[in-house]
Amino acid sequence: MSPPPRPAFNSLGSGDRLISSTSGSPCVVREFIGAGGQGEVYSASLDGEEVAVKWYYPNWCTPSQRRSLEVLISKGTPSERFLWPSDLVSQPGSPSFGYLMPLRQKRFRGMTDLLKGRIDPTFRARATAGLQLAHSFLQLHAHGLCYRDISAGNVFLDPTTGDIAICDNDNVGVDAEGIGGVMGTPDFMAPELVRGQSLPNTQSDLFSLSVLLFYLFHVHHPLYGKRLLQIRSLDLKARIKLCGEEPVFIFDESNTVNEALPWEKDPTGEAGANAFDLWKIYPEFLREKFTKAFTVGLKDPKNGRVRETEWRMVMSQLRDDITYCPNRHENFVDRSARLWGTPPTEGAGELPPTDPCWVCSATVSRPPRLRLGKTWVILNADTQLFPHHIDPTRLYDYSQPVASIVQHPQDPSRWGIKNLSNRAWSTTAPDGSQASVEPGRSVSITLGRRIRFGTVEGAIAA
Amino acid sequence: MPRAVASRPLHFIWLVDASGSMRDDGKIQAVNNSIRDTIPLMRQVADDNPNARVLVRAVAFSSGARWHLEKPTPLDDFSWQDVSAGGLTDLGKALRLVASQLAIPPMEERALPPVLVLLSDGQPTDDYKGGLEALLEEPWGRSSVRIGIAIGRDVDLEVLQEFIGDPTIRPLQANNPEALVRSIRWASTAVLKAVSQPSRGRLRSEETSVTVPLPTPVTVSPSGPSSEAVW
Ligand SMILES: Nc1ncnc2c1ncn2[C@@H]1O[C@H](COP(=O)(O)OP(=O)(O)O)[C@@H](O)[C@H]1O
Numbered sequence: 165m166s167p168p169p170r171p172a173f174n175s176l177g178s179g180d181r182l183i184s185s186t187s188g189s190p191c192v193v194r195e196f197i198g199a200g201g202q203g204e205v206y207s208a209s210l211d212g213e214e215v216a217v218k219w220y221y222p223n224w225c226t227p228s229q230r231r232s233l234e235v236l237i238s239k240g241t242p243s244e245r246f247l248w249p250s251d252l253v254s255q256p257g258s259p260s261f262g263y264l265m266p267l268r269q270k271r272f273r274g275m276t277d278l279l280k281g282r283i284d285p286t287f288r289a290r291a292t293a294g295l296q297l298a299h300s301f302l303q304l305h306a307h308g309l310c311y312r313d314i315s316a317g318n319v320f321l322d323p324t325t326g327d328i329a330i331c332d333n334d335n336v337g338v339d340a341e342g343i344g345g346v347m348g349t350p351d352f353m354a355p356e357l358v359r360g361q362s363l364p365n366t367q368s369d370l371f372s373l374s375v376l377l378f379y380l381f382h383v384h385h386p387l388y389g390k391r392l393l394q395i396r397s398l399d400l401k402a403r404i405k406l407c408g409e410e411p412v413f414i415f416d417e418s419n420t421v422n423e424a425l426p427w428e429k430d431p432t433g434e435a436g437a438n439a440f441d442l443w444k445i446y447p448e449f450l451r452e453k454f455t456k457a458f459t460v461g462l463k464d465p466k467n468g469r470v471r472e473t474e475w476r477m478v479m480s481q482l483r484d485d486i487t488y489c490p491n492r493h494e495n496f497v498d499r500s501a502r503l504w505g506t507p508p509t510e511g512a513g514e515l516p517p518t519d520p521c522w523v524c525s526a527t528v529s530r531p532p533r534l535r536l537g538k539t540w541v542i543l544n545a546d547t548q549l550f551p552h553h554i555d556p557t558r559l560y561d562y563s564q565p566v567a568s569i570v571q572h573p574q575d576p577s578r579w580g581i582k583n584l585s586n587r588a589w590s591t592t593a594p595d596g597s598q599a600s601v602e603p604g605r606s607v608s609i610t611l612g613r614r615i616r617f618g619t620v621e622g623a624i625a626a
Numbered sequence: 627m628p629r630a631v632a633s634r635p636l637h638f639i640w641l642v643d644a645s646g647s648m649r650d651d652g653k654i655q656a657v658n659n660s661i662r663d664t665i666p667l668m669r670q671v672a673d674d675n676p677n678a679r680v681l682v683r684a685v686a687f688s689s690g691a692r693w694h695l696e697k698p699t700p701l702d703d704f705s706w707q708d709v710s711a712g713g714l715t716d717l718g719k720a721l722r723l724v725a726s727q728l729a730i731p732p733m734e735e736r737a738l739p740p741v742l743v744l745l746s747d748g749q750p751t752d753d754y755k756g757g758l759e760a761l762l763e764e765p766w767g768r769s770s771v772r773i774g775i776a777i778g779r780d781v782d783l784e785v786l787q788e789f790i791g792d793p794t795i796r797p798l799q800a801n802n803p804e805a806l807v808r809s810i811r812w813a814s815t816a817v818l819k820a821v822s823q824p825s826r827g828r829l830r831s832e833e834t835s836v837t838v839p840l841p842t843p844v845t846v847s848p849s850g851p852s853s854e855a856v857w
Binding site: 276438 | 632634667670671673674675676677735736737738739765766769808811812815816819820847848849850851852853854855856857
């Protein structure tokens, strides 16, 4: 165990007044929210607005901590997904300090709740969370910053939508600029950091991102396989070995010393039974990325790691590859499966049968797709299209849907795509006849029909 | 989608000095209150740590030592009964008592490092070195994380440091009730957090279905001219 911090002999009390550095506004402490490794977090009100205050333990109230906070505050938040420090606060007569940040909304739940099985977001919500995580890391890195202490404890998500919020950003630092500070939780640190051979940088963050994503989809750590069963006391030393000195991916086909075991072989699940069950239900393109991240990526920080942009693409494809079995379980239509070959030409060729449902073994009927250039979107009753799909200048824009799937009001057996945008589409049938689809109108989902959304044309295929 | 939760046990043991001097200045009552007040905070920390299954026990020592809470108790069921003070400071006996329970069995083969928090206001009156040796003879005793809290100014800090073992962790000095509250809060939250870390998941045996409100699957209608296809 690393030396624990000194206790907080100066914790705040409800009603305490703090002074914020730049605005000079008084900030009144409300309630204690929780204690962390470096300080305590309270809710507070600042000019009538609810905010959160992180108040450091005395041993963390150092000039260097203050300076790095000042850097973060002046840089400003990379995006609204970060609960970013907005101002320093102090208490008259006390050498201690803290900082203000937005209060996390109630709709967010911890990634730890997901790991404890208290929330069970859909695959679509998980992929959305993954997409937002990758995007947030990209924005952070674009600001010349990197994480020193990212873990499941910092990531929060709205279980319904998959929206994320990233907490505890005070350990963000300037890329590759080492100061003593926190190094992170071995479970989420790149091996070269665990071994103490490198300082946190963008490459090490890419590793942490992969671990977070692996957890999100497999509810298990990618390096915790059957070797766990030999470890009595899972202390820091053991974690350093598993995550730093001798890391081996639990699905490394060329080295099975640490392979994931199924429930029959390890009823405790410590050796990765969760991951064992889930690994095979995802599309090949997801497995490929994880395999890269945790094989070559373990050893080659520069070239071996999966980049945020790659993850972003993978996550958005995952969202578009979900379909449902008759019992409403989500299943993936694997666009990378060899059977499917290259996407069939529009209207021609049928997709091969899908696998039985991974949960209930029911037959999963072959869903229609909307082909968009080289990619596609599976059309389910709850599918929505976003600017991401139909406007190449707005990739990864999922802010407002531009289309949804609807049933014909008079004939529910007829399905259509409804135009939720504010511009008309045009549509062409296989017989060449054309029509305009004004905002608010819908167009039938029929084989071979083409729909032009501005610059992008889609075609409906089986 | 899977549910999670496979975890390792994390044994957390309070060792409370219940010697006669703990009656002075309301010290024992302050300890009782502080431990009781910290329970919700411990629960919160445990909640945030998916891979730890926190189990609490307590030993009280005075003239002799006894389990004050013998059964390893999950935080959800844990409540604190007051310890009352009177007698000597038989720390050695307390350590032997803990050592006997850190043997395998009854301890699990695989676990997280146990946490032992010692609260004392004085000097041991028995062979504490022998007790410490017995504790450190057990593998789980050796790998435990040990915290010492000195209540008041009469404590032999050397003894606490010996108990702690790790020179980078110093005894906490609680010279007034506020400091005691904070030391106990810290030992039961920050230390707990430092010992438990992210985690192994567990698939529940019964599968839960995803509840996406979903009518019948989308199907493709027969092709027709565009004039009929827009509605
Ligand atoms: N902006 C915030 N709004 C609400 N709760 C927060 C906020 N920041 C942190 N918390 C909560 O406060 C507690 C301590 O957080 P933190 O100090 O960040 O922990 P650590 O230092 O261990 O990472 C946690 O329960 C965390 O969820």
